[in-house]
Structure formats: C-alpha cells, structure tokens
Amino acid sequence: MYSKAETSKIRADFWITFGRYMKPVPNAEGRKINWPNYKTGIRNIYFRMKAERGFASIGIELGHADEELQELYFEQFVQLKKIFESTVGEEWEWKLHQTNEFGQKISKIELVLPHVNVMEQKDWPDIISFLKPRIIALDEFWSLVKPGFEGL
Template identity: 30%
Template sequence: MYTQEEAKQLRKQFWILFGKRCKLVPELQDGNKKWVLYDTKITGLDLKFEVDRQSAKVIIEVNHRNEKKRLEIFEKLQKYKPILENGFEDGLEWDFLYVRESGEEVCRVFVEQKGFDIHRQNQWPDIYNFLIDNMLWLESNFMDIRDVLKEEL
C-alpha cells in the first residue's frame, strides 16, 4: 500500500512515462501534432484520459456549466453515435449523468477497460496501449463530426 505522497508520485511518474510513450506513436510524430484533449474548439466538451485503481478510460466529456447546454451537446453527440462508435467493436458507453468525485455533474461517452490498476507498474505498458489505441480512434471519429457539431451548436 502506498502513502498518499507515494501514490501522488506514482501517478506523476505514470503520466510522465505516458508522454514519453506517446512520442513513439507514428500518428503523433508528424510535426508538433498532439492529442486534441481540451482543444476541441467546442466550449464545454473535452477529450480525456482517466486511469485509477480499477480501470482505464478514454472519454469525451461534456462539462458545460449550463445544464441545458450540456444536455444539448450530449444529444447532438448521440445524433452522431454511429460515427463516434466506428471502430469500437463493443461500441461506447453513454452516460448523460456522471457525477465526478467533486460532485460536479457531467455527461460522458467513453470506452473503459476494467482490471487495470495504476498502482501496478507491470500493467503500465498495457494501459498505455489501451489509452493510445482508443484515443486515436475516438479522436479521429470526433474530428469527423467536429465542424458539423460546432455549426449545430
């Protein structure tokens, strides 16, 4: 078991090594290409990685402060569900009411791999592969609809 400080350092090391691993991804080696993440060009919509003691997730998160706007964005995403789920054998999880640890309500569309534990360093290569492979798909699918989505919102 790790102390709180040790767990914090472990998480920091995980993400540092993840950044180094991403530099080896051919799709990310073209110039200064980086993950879209918070630069979606749509207010209140982000792409995210999340890893904890139970699983790893690659997420589209709708976190607009205005609930009506948040649900509107989520409904628009649902309209493009076939495009967003392209390449995901089992589809994506759609959660219109996810409550973060902070109590903030958001909407999420995600793919999850259970059984991963960030504290198990021997799992890190598999976690990195899961995160990279799935974010490449999710980001590509999102970019296919981003401009249309922006116009509709």
C-alpha cells in the same frame, strides 16, 4: 500502502511514460500533439483518460454547467453515434447527466478497462495498450465532427 507523495509521483510517472510513448504519433491532421492533455478546442467538451487503482478509462466528457445545453451537446453526439462507433470500432457507454467525483453534473461517452492498477507498473503496458488506440480513434473522430460543434 503509498504516501500521498508516492502516489502522486507514480501517477505522474505513468502519464510521462504514456506521453513519451505517444509523442511520435501525429494527430489525424499530421500535427504533433500532447496526447495526455488532449485539447478538443471546444469549451466544455473534454477527452478524459484516467488510470486509477482498479480501472482505466477513456471518454468524451461534456461539462457544460447548463444541463439543457449539456443535453443538447449530448444529443448532437447521439446523432453522430454511427460515425463514432465505426471510427472507434466498438460500443462505448453513453451516460447523460451523471455526477462526477466533484459533485458536478456531466454527461459522458466512455469505455472502462477494469482490473488494472496504475500503482502497479506491471499493469502499465495493459493500460497504455488500452488508451493508445482509443485516443487515436477519438482524435480521428473529432477531426471529422468538430466543425459541427464550433458554433454552439
């Protein structure tokens, strides 16, 4: 069992390692980017990457407090689903109005890699190999569709 401080340090070390690994990779527009803290530039739309005990995940999270607006954003993504799937190259789970770990209603489009543990350094290559191509694909998708979200 790890102490809270050890757990925090191991998680931080993972994200630092991931960031260093991704640093030379430019975004879809050829610019430098902080991949672990990806900013979509649109309020209430987030790209989330998680590395936990038991799984890793990546996804788009819609966090607007107004559930009707959140649903509007979600429906806009649904209209772009064919572009999304052709860009990421696989099917992800689409979840409207889920409750997150903080009790907030969110909607998300995500993919989960089960049976990995960020606390085990031996799993880091699998987690990084899972996250890397997908965050790059999300960035490519976002560069195509972001203008459609800029006035909402």
